[in-house]
Amino acid sequence: MLMNRMETVLVNSPPRRWLQRYEARVLTALGGRTPGARVAELGCGSGYGTRLILDEFGAARVDAVDLDPAMISRARHRLRRHTGRAHxxxxxxxxxxxxxxxxxxxQNGTYDAVFDFAIxxxxxxxxxxxxxxxxVLKPGGRFFFDEVTATALARPTYQVLFDHPSEDRFTAGEFLxxxxxxxxxxxxxxxxRIGGDYLLGVATRQ
Incomplete structure (x- = not known):
């Protein structure tokens, strides 16, 4: 489902970009970089995570998808110097x-890595x-994930400010x-992190 206006503002803010850089460092420590890899990104938003995948993780190419055409437009602008490397x-x-x-x-087994920055x-x-x-992952390919759990989504601030699916939310244990x-x-x-509110990790395709 699409983000509401409040969450859209938040994910495009400087604090979110700072936090995403921190998350990228944690994910790198857990799973390494992806030099020369073909990567998919779930929910690219305004393209900041896509740029991190290219510049910090070292991917050769990113295929990034998003439901929101306005976010795709923002991402195209942000990634204009990466023409040919970001689709x-x-x-x-x-x-x-x-x-x-x-x-x-x-296609089946297309990607060396898939990234999920809280989508x-x-x-x-x-x-x-x-x-x-x-x-879509190749055998041995890596899934880098940064997720928000049911614990966080049940908190009053999340319920008041943001829109999320109300059924079948996952805990950290259920996601793993x-x-x-x-x-x-x-x-x-x-x-x-923060009492199980957030889950970061890297899984390998068997």
């Missing part, structure tokens, strides 16, 4: 084949999103269990 498409994180068919992306908790059928991640069920091995490469 942006409007579409769903549960159907990457449709989003990237014109560039040969989204999957917005998806009502979040298990289908993880199934899609597992489908679902990764394993989809053949994504996280091992010890995960961390929770």
């Amino acid at each position: 942006l498409a409007r579409g769903s994180a549960t159907d990457l084949r449709s989003a990237f068919h014109d560039v040969g992306g989204g 999957i908790h917005h998806i009502p059928n979040w298990r289908e999103a993880l199934d899609e991640v597992a489908r 269990h679902e990764l394993s069920r989809h053949g994504l091995d996280v091992g010890e490469r995960w961390r929770t």
